[in-house]
Amino acid sequence: MKYRELGTTGIKVSEIGMGCEGFLLQTEEGYCRFVDLLEEYGINCIDMYTPDPDFRTNLGKALKRRRERFILQGHLCSCWKNGQYMRSRDLAETKAAFEDQLLRLGTDYLDIGMIHYCDSLSDWEEVKKNGILAYAKELKARGVIRAVGLSSHNPQVGLKAVQEGAIEVLMFSINPCYDLLPANEDVEELWNEKNYEQKLLNMDPERQALYELCQKKGVGITVMKAFGGGDLLNAELSPAKAALTENQCLHYALSRPGAASVMAGARSEDDIRRAAAYEDASDEERDYAPALAAMPKISWSGHCMYCSHCAPCPMGISVAEVTRFLHLAEAQGAGESREAIPETVREHYKVLPHHAGECISCGSCETRCPFSVSIIENMKKAAAIFGY
Numbered sequence: 189m190k191y192r193e194l195g196t197t198g199i200k201v202s203e204i205g206m207g208c209e210g211f212l213l214q215t216e217e218g219y220c221r222f223v224d225l226l227e228e229y230g231i232n233c234i235d236m237y238t239p240d241p242d243f244r245t246n247l248g249k250a251l252k253r254r255r256e257r258f259i260l261q262g263h264l265c266s267c268w269k270n271g272q273y274m275r276s277r278d279l280a281e282t283k284a285a286f287e288d289q290l291l292r293l294g295t296d297y298l299d300i301g302m303i304h305y306c307d308s309l310s311d312w313e314e315v316k317k318n319g320i321l322a323y324a325k326e327l328k329a330r331g332v333i334r335a336v337g338l339s340s341h342n343p344q345v346g347l348k349a350v351q352e353g354a355i356e357v358l359m360f361s362i363n364p365c366y367d368l369l370p371a372n373e374d375v376e377e378l379w380n381e382k383n384y385e386q387k388l389l390n391m392d393p394e395r396q397a398l399y400e401l402c403q404k405k406g407v408g409i410t411v412m413k414a415f416g417g418g419d420l421l422n423a424e425l426s427p428a429k430a431a432l433t434e435n436q437c438l439h440y441a442l443s444r445p446g447a448a449s450v451m452a453g454a455r456s457e458d459d460i461r462r463a464a465a466y467e468d469a470s471d472e473e474r475d476y477a478p479a480l481a482a483m484p485k486i487s488w489s490g491h492c493m494y495c496s497h498c499a500p501c502p503m504g505i506s507v508a509e510v511t512r513f514l515h516l517a518e519a520q521g522a523g524e525s526r527e528a529i530p531e532t533v534r535e536h537y538k539v540l541p542h543h544a545g546e547c548i549s550c551g552s553c554e555t556r557c558p559f560s561v562s563i564i565e566n567m568k569k570a571a572a573i574f575g576y
């Protein structure tokens with residue numbers, strides 16, 4: 189298992205994490221078996237959005253004497269009322285639900301305190317007005333959580349929270365279909381077939397900007413809905429009318445700037461094994477480029493998807509990495525000026541084994557790029573901006 193830095197939180201997460209849905213179907217012994225398997229595969233990050241009391245109690249039992257081996261992502265504002273899940277923005281309810289979470293899990297801290305499911309700017313304002321964000325910060329100051337997070341499906345909300353410096357972790361829905369659509373306050377619209385009837389062209393600029401801003405500001409992204417709830421794996425159900433594999437979905441999400449861990453859902457032990465198998469998958473198995481390029485009515489033409497399908501380069505240049513840093517620098521208005529490049533981007537670029545300036549314009553990469561990206565031009569731009 190590979191581990192990634194979760195932004196600048198100092199927390200290291202396995203790139204394959206685990207959502208909690210699958211646990212809900214388990215017996216008490218099943219929870220232990222699930223946690224055993226996570227340990228076996230090196231999966232250390234568990235998302236716990238559900239406030240289900242049995243889930244919390246059983247997971248707490250399964251984590252006994254090994255809690256510190258896991259990164260627990262708990263949610264604030266996810267409450268249990270009248271026997272069911274409810275999202276709340278009431279401070280007293282939020283505090284009670286969070287304390288219940290700690291108690292049932294048998295721990296005195298969570299690694300990430302995620303402000304739950306905020307999909308509109310007005311809701312984000314309410315989170316602040318009602319004292320929820322202040323409560324999260326207070327928990328952090330007391331050492332009860334290690335990092336403040338926010339979960340959302342709306343790039344505008346993510347951008348606002350990150351720009352305001354309010355959060356250190358963003359849980360965001362990332363998959364190639366969502367990435368095509370503009371921001372919406374209604375998550376259902378992201379899967380509405382009507383939105384996929386017209387020709388869709390390239391990534392939504394706000395989503396791209398959000399990922400780049402997260403990377404620049406050191407906000408770690410934990411990914412949800414990488415498989416679109418499973419629909420992306422089935423050509424009939426996928427809005428793109430073409431199936432992707434699990435490895436392709438995972439690799440797509442993990443290739444976005446800022447992404448640290450994908451919370452893969454698992455309803456069975458086999459699901460956990462298949463998600464963990466990403467670690468041993470070949471480059472060909474992970475490569476999502478041909479599948480994306482073949483999707484009817486959808487085009488990513490001219491837009492680098494960081495897929496590395498254009499490799500190998502005779503000079504050893506990683507076109508995907510160089511282009512990613514080029515975009516990050518350009519997003520900061522670097523243009524031709526080196527001064528505007530953020531220090532972190534400059535440093536990451538520096539440690540690449542080969543740089544854009546080594547490009548000999550042979551063009552072999554361009555013949556392999558399924559998205560007709562002007563790679564030679566991008567290498568020239570990167571060489572001009574970074575200076576080598």
Ligand code: SF4
Pocket residue numbers: 477491492493494495496497498499507508511556557558559560561563
């Ligand atoms: S240039 Fe094309 S093939 Fe290469 S990483 Fe970008 S999208 Fe993929």
Ligand code: SF4
Pocket residue numbers: 500501502503504505507546547548549550551552553554563564567
């Ligand atoms: S054009 Fe440049 S980046 Fe592309 S394969 Fe040739 S040397 Fe490598």
